[in-house]
Amino acid sequence: xxxxxxxxxxxxxxxxxxxxxxxxxxxxxxxxxxxxxxxxxxxxxxxxxxxxxxxxxxxxxxxxxxxxxxxxxxxxxxxxxxxxxxxxxxxxxxxxxxxxxxxxxxxxxxxxxxxxxxxxxxxxxxxxxxxxxxxxxxxxxxxxxxxxxxxxxxxxxxxxxxxxxxxxxxxxxxxxxxxxxxxxxxxxxxxxxxxxxxxxxxxxxxxxxxxxxxxxxxxxxxxxxxxxxxxxxxxxxxxxxxxxxxxxxxxxxxxxxxxxxxxxxxxxxxxxxxxxxxxxxxxxxxxxxxxxxxxxxxx
Numbered sequence: 001x002x003x004x005x006x007x008x009x010x011x012x013x014x015x016x017x018x019x020x021x022x023x024x025x026x027x028x029x030x031x032x033x034x035x036x037x038x039x040x041x042x043x044x045x046x047x048x049x050x051x052x053x054x055x056x057x058x059x060x061x062x063x064x065x066x067x068x069x070x071x072x073x074x075x076x077x078x079x080x081x082x083x084x085x086x087x088x089x090x091x092x093x094x095x096x097x098x099x100x101x102x103x104x105x106x107x108x109x110x111x112x113x114x115x116x117x118x119x120x121x122x123x124x125x126x127x128x129x130x131x132x133x134x135x136x137x138x139x140x141x142x143x144x145x146x147x148x149x150x151x152x153x154x155x156x157x158x159x160x161x162x163x164x165x166x167x168x169x170x171x172x173x174x175x176x177x178x179x180x181x182x183x184x185x186x187x188x189x190x191x192x193x194x195x196x197x198x199x200x201x202x203x204x205x206x207x208x209x210x211x212x213x214x215x216x217x218x219x220x221x222x223x224x225x226x227x228x229x230x231x232x233x234x235x236x237x238x239x240x241x242x243x244x245x246x247x248x249x250x251x252x253x254x255x256x257x258x259x260x261x262x263x264x265x266x267x268x269x270x271x272x273x274x275x276x277x278x279x280x281x282x283x284x285x286x287x288x289x290x291x292x293x294x295x296x297x298x299x
Contacts, residue, residue: 015237018229019245025226026249027256030100032219034261037096039212043201045092045219046085048208050197052220054190060183069184073176077185080172081192083165088193090162097155099263101254105144105273106159108250111280112137113167121171129286136279143272182231186224243284247277 036045061069071077094103115133118124145156176185208216233242250273257263 011236012241015233015242016245018233018236019242022226022229022233023246023249023252025222025229026104027253029219029222029226030095030103030253031256031260032215032222033092033095034100035215036212036219037092039209040206041201041204042089042093042096043197044205046088047194047197047201048216049219049223050190050194052217053186053224054194056221056224057183057187057190061187064183068181069187071180071184071188073179074188076172076176077180077188078192080169080176081189082196083172084169084189085165085193085196087162087165087169090158090165094155094159094162098153098159100257100261101250101263101265101269102144102156103159104250104253105269105276106141106156107163107166108247108273108276108280109137109141109160109163110166110170111283112276113164114170115283117167117171122174127286127290129283133279133283136275136282140272140274140276140279143275144269146268186227243281247273 033045036048091103091107094106112133115130119126119130141160145153173185250270254263254265254269258265
């Protein structure tokens with residue numbers, strides 16, 4: 001095996017390990033959110049999550065210097081985090097109301113909404129791969145929600161709305177990453193979202209118990225490690241190679257829900273998730289080809 005092959009193999013292994021870290025972070029964050037929902041409301045959960053994440057972020061800012069968080073785009077940070085806060089609220093609320101696997105399956109629609117928003121907001125081209133991804137996303141959601149066979153649960157629609165909120169925040173992140181550091185984006189995310197959660201939480205505040213403290217720490221830490229691990233995975237390995245590993249979140253959280261929360265495992269949920277993921281993956285592959293060979297893009 002030559003040195004280039006060894007380096008590629010090492011990068012691939014690192015990419016899988018980082019993506020595995022992201023998967024585990026999302027799993028533990030969901031479990032922590034579910035456990036905390038027994039004693040406190042969603043706004044309070046998000047407040048504690050933000051406090052922990054902000055404290056950790058400030059430590060890194062102090063080590064790297066306050067110049068790391070300089071920005072001239074505060075309005076865009078504000079807009080991004082209003083939608084990101086809405087997405088987080090819907091996600092944590094869904095975790096408390098729905099089977100964990102249902103929340104994770106519907107969360108896979110985020111890239112679908114992001115692709116649609118990129119066309120509408122950023123004036124990016126609506127090529128055939130994005131059309132396929134959007135159709136698969138809508139079809140997958142319909143398979144999961146099964147409209148007509150039963151009344152669609154409002155909680156499921158809240159999670160779909162959360163996915164849309166996340167997608168808006170991702171679109172807003174595109175111009176931010178060109179001018180602001182990742183640390184600055186994290187810092188302003190937590191700084192802006194702290195009052196957004198704290199103010200409504202104060203009206204029905206429940207003092208946390210000692211049993212809540214480990215879950216509070218876990219939900220705050222995993223919120224940061226999930227995004228950090230994903231970023232690192234995409235930096236060291238090809239996106240198309242490591243992104244399928246993210247799909248393992250669904251069967252893993254389904255097993256956790258089955259054994260620890262007595263949640264049923266439905267075939268329709270997995271079928272819908274596969275359709276959504278297939279559309280996402282096809283679009284990612286096509287986008288990668290456009291980047292590597294722009295002359296082959298559609299006219």
